[in-house]
Amino acid sequence: MRDNNEEKFIFAACTYFAKNHPGETCGSNGLPLTPSSISILGRAQRLLTIQHPNLCTYLDIIRGKHERIIVVTEVFGKSLEEWKSKFSFDEVTNIGLQISKAMLFLHKQDIVHRTLADGNILLDGSGRVKLFNYGMYYMTGGGSDVPFPLGLPRYLSPETILNGGGPAADIWTFGIILLELCIGKLWQNLKPGPILRRILTLVHAANPAERIAREHDCFEAYKLVSDHLRNIIEKCLKIYPSERATFEEVVEELSQANVKTVVDVKKPRGLMGCKLQYLYHWWQLTGGDIQAELKKNGLIKNSPPILSMPIAILLDGCTIGGKRGALFDRRIAKYSLDLLKARLSHIPPQDFYPLMHERRRDYDAVALPKIIRERDTEYQFYRLLWFQRLLIGYPYTAQYIRAEAEIDIPPLVRGDVWAALLGVKGDIEEQYERIDKETPTPTDRQIDVDIPRCHQYCWLLCGSAGHRTLKRLLKAWLLTNPQYVYWQGLDSLTAPFLYLNFCNEARAFACLSAFVPKFLHKFFLKDNSAVIKEYLAKFWQMAAFHEPELATHLHEINFVPELFAIPWFLTMFSHVFPLHKIVHLWDALLVEGPALPLFMGVGILRQLKDTLLDSGFNECILLFSDLPEIDIGECVKESIEMCRSSPKSISYRRFTNEPEVKDPMDIVEIPMEVLLSEISPRISMSDFFSLTCQDKCCVVDIRSNLLYEKSCIEGSVNVPYSGVQLGQRDLRALGLNAHRALRHAVTHKNTIVIASAEDETAQLFSDYLVKCNVPRVCILYGGISALQSHVPSLFIVPIKKTGSK
Amino acid sequence: MATNRSGASQRPNGAPQTKVCQFKLVLLGESAVGKSSLVLRFVKGQFHEYQESTIGAAFLTQTVCLDDTTVKFEIWDTAGQERYHSLAPMYYRGAQAAIVVYDITNQDTFGRAKNWVKELQRQASPSIVIALAGNKSDLAAKRMVEFDEAQAYADENGLLFMETSAKTAMNVNDIFLAIANKLPKSEGAGGGSAAGARRLADGEQPRSSACCK
Ligand SMILES: Nc1nc2c(ncn2[C@@H]2O[C@H](COP(=O)(O)OP(=O)(O)OP(=O)(O)O)[C@@H](O)[C@H]2O)c(=O)[nH]1
Numbered sequence A: 001m002r003d004n005n006e007e008k009f010i011f012a013a014c015t016y017f018a019k020n021h022p023g024e025t026c027g028s029n030g031l032p033l034t035p036s037s038i039s040i041l042g043r044a045q046r047l048l049t050i051q052h053p054n055l056c057t058y059l060d061i062i063r064g065k066h067e068r069i070i071v072v073t074e075v076f077g078k079s080l081e082e083w084k085s086k087f088s089f090d091e092v093t094n095i096g097l098q099i100s101k102a103m104l105f106l107h108k109q110d111i112v113h114r115t116l117a118d119g120n121i122l123l124d125g126s127g128r129v130k131l132f133n134y135g136m137y138y139m140t141g142g143g144s145d146v147p148f149p150l151g152l153p154r155y156l157s158p159e160t161i162l163n164g165g166g167p168a169a170d171i172w173t174f175g176i177i178l179l180e181l182c183i184g185k186l187w188q189n190l191k192p193g194p195i196l197r198r199i200l201t202l203v204h205a206a207n208p209a210e211r212i213a214r215e216h217d218c219f220e221a222y223k224l225v226s227d228h229l230r231n232i233i234e235k236c237l238k239i240y241p242s243e244r245a246t247f248e249e250v251v252e253e254l255s256q257a258n259v260k261t262v263v264d265v266k267k268p269r270g271l272m273g274c275k276l277q278y279l280y281h282w283w284q285l286t287g288g289d290i291q292a293e294l295k296k297n298g299l300i301k302n303s304p305p306i307l308s309m310p311i312a313i314l315l316d317g318c319t320i321g322g323k324r325g326a327l328f329d330r331r332i333a334k335y336s337l338d339l340l341k342a343r344l345s346h347i348p349p350q351d352f353y354p355l356m357h358e359r360r361r362d363y364d365a366v367a368l369p370k371i372i373r374e375r376d377t378e379y380q381f382y383r384l385l386w387f388q389r390l391l392i393g394y395p396y397t398a399q400y401i402r403a404e405a406e407i408d409i410p411p412l413v414r415g416d417v418w419a420a421l422l423g424v425k426g427d428i429e430e431q432y433e434r435i436d437k438e439t440p441t442p443t444d445r446q447i448d449v450d451i452p453r454c455h456q457y458c459w460l461l462c463g464s465a466g467h468r469t470l471k472r473l474l475k476a477w478l479l480t481n482p483q484y485v486y487w488q489g490l491d492s493l494t495a496p497f498l499y500l501n502f503c504n505e506a507r508a509f510a511c512l513s514a515f516v517p518k519f520l521h522k523f524f525l526k527d528n529s530a531v532i533k534e535y536l537a538k539f540w541q542m543a544a545f546h547e548p549e550l551a552t553h554l555h556e557i558n559f560v561p562e563l564f565a566i567p568w569f570l571t572m573f574s575h576v577f578p579l580h581k582i583v584h585l586w587d588a589l590l591v592e593g594p595a596l597p598l599f600m601g602v603g604i605l606r607q608l609k610d611t612l613l614d615s616g617f618n619e620c621i622l623l624f625s626d627l628p629e630i631d632i633g634e635c636v637k638e639s640i641e642m643c644r645s646s647p648k649s650i651s652y653r654r655f656t657n658e659p660e661v662k663d664p665m666d667i668v669e670i671p672m673e674v675l676l677s678e679i680s681p682r683i684s685m686s687d688f689f690s691l692t693c694q695d696k697c698c699v700v701d702i703r704s705n706l707l708y709e710k711s712c713i714e715g716s717v718n719v720p721y722s723g724v725q726l727g728q729r730d731l732r733a734l735g736l737n738a739h740r741a742l743r744h745a746v747t748h749k750n751t752i753v754i755a756s757a758e759d760e761t762a763q764l765f766s767d768y769l770v771k772c773n774v775p776r777v778c779i780l781y782g783g784i785s786a787l788q789s790h791v792p793s794l795f796i797v798p799i800k801k802t803g804s805k
Numbered sequence B: 001m002a003t004n005r006s007g008a009s010q011r012p013n014g015a016p017q018t019k020v021c022q023f024k025l026v027l028l029g030e031s032a033v034g035k036s037s038l039v040l041r042f043v044k045g046q047f048h049e050y051q052e053s054t055i056g057a058a059f060l061t062q063t064v065c066l067d068d069t070t071v072k073f074e075i076w077d078t079a080g081q082e083r084y085h086s087l088a089p090m091y092y093r094g095a096q097a098a099i100v101v102y103d104i105t106n107q108d109t110f111g112r113a114k115n116w117v118k119e120l121q122r123q124a125s126p127s128i129v130i131a132l133a134g135n136k137s138d139l140a141a142k143r144m145v146e147f148d149e150a151q152a153y154a155d156e157n158g159l160l161f162m163e164t165s166a167k168t169a170m171n172v173n174d175i176f177l178a179i180a181n182k183l184p185k186s187e188g189a190g191g192g193s194a195a196g197a198r199r200l201a202d203g204e205q206p207r208s209s210a211c212c213k
């Protein structure tokens, strides 16, 4: 049975330094070399995704100061080094089998362990085995990114000592481990040099295992080992790597031994039954601090910098002297969950198993800004468990996921949730696998120069692993979208998906492939000028609709969106904001749909409104060339508010992937030249109709008095265009009635719909209203005559009032 | 060698007779040759290894002082990718000066620079002052475009020419100063065909029509 002490610690950290590049050397492109720690981090991402019952799960790889790397992983039981008791042959077989299963799994993933040792094989009271920190060789690029040698001397295979060795070296080490388990530790009192020499002399031995046993005066003991085990040991300890067994064979043979296997341990319930990654995440939110514990345990020491200064620096930048961890520090710091348990102690047991049909609790935290919610332990506890349930049920739960994502998305599962929101499903790996991502194309040059400039502050994207993957993603996307070409900015657009799916390239690709048709349909055509023009024109109209004062000012100083907003929309803001802001923008985007970005643009303008209103052309354009801090939370909130309160048809665009609008009641499409000249958007008859029904609009009929009196829309005001003095920017000039109606509409946030007999006057009059700072102005598509023929019921003959102009 | 500081903008105190001239300057050239880096070095005295690529264009201003005039540059830094070419006229139209940049370690970018020069000679205002900048001179070990070849080409076409490095700041201020010196600064000299000065679209305010105040 496990003792309490074992359960207390569930994860551990160890730390080491990555190698420094000598001097300030630059790569061939003139850019500085990627620091080794970044390369390590890039490779280690894959380790974070490895799940196997006999492998300790990697939880985090942290980059500290001065190229320090901290590895956080699951821990359990005690290492074989710490178990002082002797094992029976059955127990050895059991341990060996579990080790070899883990090793087989790693080798199948092309991961060589190289550092397998008694210190990193963990065993608990119930006989379960897990390998600890098995990825050192892998994450350090075969040891090339660290200044110390990898592996303990007594476990090194002869060919490894001679500077070679592939996966078969692990088999040798495994053989030594089995041998040690049977006859005791080897070469106990020798220094590394002599140990290595001993191992090399084995080269001449016909049976190295026997020879080792003899050397240790253990030959008798060795002969007592069961034939079966001895046989396996000897198959592992062959001098020639090619003659050694493989883990496949070892697993096969050990399984035949038919020893009583591991005691079944019931899967813990409650907190300890939650995913380890979640526990670690919550623990951090509660204030858990990996580095602090390492410092407390003396694994991170702050020595005065003067002591670590080199004694000499050569002209080529190489340094001599100055100490910095010469060998790998094998100590680990263990962490308990006490902090987290205390924090969540009041949570009733049933809350660990939320049921979908139950009404969800409302948490107080929902009122807080998203960034704060993301740091709240309890809130993230509930959210993660809930999302976990929903994600298991995807794609059947797609609509629930959407509804929950509307509230917020827990950062830990953002990648999964985005994929769900984008409808990614099916065998995406297989599809991605089949795409040719390697053959050179003429676009490569541009991609190559763009990638080292793309979100390089992010340590995931700035390493060579990030660069390579981003390039593959871009090439794959271009190949599968022959109608499109590479526009600078596509790199930035791809980056968020890579960032969230760093070890799931296929899903990053599937997300990108689903994102573009939805949000950027036709944007990457070779000739995309019409698409962009339309988009910018629509954006400008939305600005006039919601921010008439600002729009007027910008129009007057001739500040057009072509000068600053192309990167906004072409990359859905991914070229203008850092990743931590983009994820929040896109959270909203993916839920709200393709109209939202237009309003996000307006949201940004709104935040800069005061400055913009006070600025001339130059100051404005300067402001956008170097965008000041934008409060993304606020921008998202406002833009959603604007988007939802705007009639759908006013943001209609022709270049979308949505089905063509057929119903004449829904049509708002106008020729491009007209669109480009209109400041206010058009509203469709059906949107207009529903606004009227909800009493949410104010109709201004600008036909002549004569026509108006024959028949007019019920509730409309008549402002004959011919009488309007466009120069006079004062609503009172429109007459008492109209002024009152418009004021009323503005205060009640109603939409103001201009109805006219011809487009030109409607345009000029809407322009005029915008200049008078009237928000929410739009033009009725088709004017009075279309409405009359489609919805005649809206029309009445006005009762003549004396005095009404 | 130029100094690293961008303090060229300090006005000499108390020189009321100083003329202030504004000029619109545009940077053109293949992607990743270092246009944005040159501007950043000139305007802020900084160099970012991982300078983001430019989409559309960016706008910055910087002021330099000559003996008797203060020259304010309004700088349009354009996108280098060929696909964004169609936007370029919007920026070079009415510009009084242009810096065409290539990367000395890449022959193709020099070819592209020549095309830009041709296009400017054809389409831009005839009085435009064009400078050719061979950037990344710090990477001389990997040079693919010979200094003499570029110098000869510049001479033939009446261009100012310097090899620059945004990274080390070499010749960065100098090239802008050389342009400032070459630009006509007397009243009306900047007029004529350059009257469109900073006009970006038709119907802009008259304030943009004269370059000197
Ligand atoms: N070694 C060296 N590198 C430079 C120099 N100038 C720029 N670079 C690097 O070259 C790359 C491209 O520079 P940018 O300034 O972004 O190039 P650009 O011409 O603006 O490129 P686009 O915006 O794509 O048109 C960046 O990684 C810079 O760090 C230089 O003088 N020396």
Ligand SMILES: [Mg+2]
Binding pocket: B035, B036, B037, B052, B053, B054, B077, B078, B079, B080
């Ligand atoms: Mg640039």
